[in-house]
Amino acid sequence: MKRRTLLASGAAAATLGLVRPGFAQGSPLKVGFIYVGPINDGGWTQHHHTSAMEMKEHFGDAIELVYQENVPEGADAERAMTQMALGGADIIFTTSFGFMDPTVNVAAKFPDVKFEHCTGYKTADNVGVYSARFYEGRAVTGYLAGAMTKTNKIGYIGSFPIPEVIRGINSSFIHARKANPEVEMNVVWVSTWFDPAKEADATQALLDQGVDVVLAHTDSTAPLAVLEKAGALGFGQAADMYEYAPEPRISSIIDNWAPYYIERVQAVMDEAWESQNNWWGIGDGMVGIGEITGPVPDDVKAEAEKIRDDIAAGSYHPFTGPLNKQDGSAWLADGEVADDGTLAGMNFYVEGITGSIPS
Template identity: 65%
Template sequence: MLRRNFLATSTALLTALTALPAIAQDEPLKVGFIYVGPVGDGGWTYQHDLGRQALEEEFGDRIETTYIESVPEGADAERAITQLALAGNDIIFTTSFGFMDATIAVAEKFPDIKFEHATGYKRAENVATYDARFYEGRAVMGTIAGHMTESNRIGYIGSFPIPEVIQGINSSFIHARKVNPEVEMRIVWAYSWFDPAKEADAAAALIAEGVDVILQHTDSTAPLAKAQEAGAIGFGQASDMAAFKPSPRVSSIIDNWAPYYIERVQAVLDGTWESEGTWAGIAGGEVEIGEITDAVPAEVRDAALAVKDSIASGEYHPFTGPLNKADGTEWLAEGQTATDEELSQLNFYVEGITAEIPQ
């Protein structure tokens, strides 16, 4: 009797132990994405979706991905993230700054799900953050802009007045001024990440002020289309925007999220995922510089690539003193560089920019 009970218990235990791994292996890891724009925006969301596609290519049927596009920041974001959580996703990437609070709120309700928030700073045990040093790419674009402007007026289309965008404005201006001390910067705010009509209007307003080089921190190709009409030049934002080569798009900042997504999903599969914050740039391959076309003179291309190479090697930091704030007070002394903490909270323009930051 005892022997029969022992054998029955042992058989049941063995069956349970061997069955569990088989279930885990048969079920793909579910990976969800929340996008602020449409996947066809040609910029920010397009690049994140390329990263999602790279995941599918890398892991095949070991994973299953899904996404919700064109999600407004705010209450709608919390509903969309919750929808992905309830659908059984094991890890969810929320890919816009304005999704930060919604991500934290949903993560509290689903402690067994892992969340990754792009460009934010709030973390939790099951929430990691990831960002890119876009300001490094802006230094390269600013160098080209300073050389290429004939009116000495360059323009910048901002999305929202947050540190990430202010970093880009300052970096572009600093490096344009380094090669052309006569440069002035005009700034127009779209108050949107993706709104082709608003972006086109912003570009038109800048061109009306005599701007002949346009930089942007918005996601559509509308500013390039306006630049093309006016004979101005511009740059690809987030993606290459190659349809506008060789001009008005003379170069681009390309966000390459694929390696990060592959690394983090692999960590989930391996059971090694941890909450952390990452901020990579040119050196890490997360910020790439697109082809500098023949519309740019060779000497200007060489100067821009020299800036890129010096940043990549760690020899140069785009925010290196002496630099003053717009009100004339000292920010960085000779040779001093800005800390990551300072940059993550940046809320002022550098000296020479006369615009006001909206509050």
């Protein structure tokens, strides 16, 4: 595990009273990143780090980039953020949902440091939040999954039962049903973002249930490796994972954080940074759809690309009624679009998905 800028021990922090070095005029701005996984995970963390490196290339010597990978969510995250702030970081990006409370806690101790938390919702004067509208991308991959299944059973590997993941499951299922009204979805929860062994086991469990197309909201390429051996289909997650194309990977959801990182670091440099809640999607370039490859028929590919383009243009929203909740109660009337507040706190399945959401 690489540890950068861990310049003060817990004892030193107590001695210093959580006082950090000030930003010296003319010195590089120190930009920090806290990662939940390894920077070579092939997915989530790797794409955050790739985007951070693009940001570094953009600014050159005007910034100093520091990071720590493999930081568990919880108390370890708070320690890592504290040490990074003590090491002189001017802005720290914390890149996993479970870093939310540690980010807010540490930010309160370092009011002069700017914090940006990815996929969370808690803000403060020096804490902003940002996320991608992944559910937009999952509308496209869900449609492809529904169109490509031969068993009428698709599977979804869920990491944690948070709104972001639940939105993805619902969007995938809604659009799979648009392609194939007979499709069923099985969900397996693994309670981890990155654990190749668990992800592989979950994939095999879905295959054993008759699933032949799998969508994943976890970070490694393990599901695609299992699908390749089984002759089943899947998708790249967070990264293109094109090394598995044309089969089993038939497309992908690609995260592109670099423009956001550049914008927010520039705001710090300009002394114009303010706490914001930013939620960008396909139209903003933060969510990309990888090339559609493999056995996808031309008409299916064209419809999937139309969904992508209509979302980007703002002429279509993935959560447009009529839609009911899982228990059959009405949610969205015909033509009604879900508001961001409901989506941000989504804690229910839509009608047609079986099983329950873990508490």
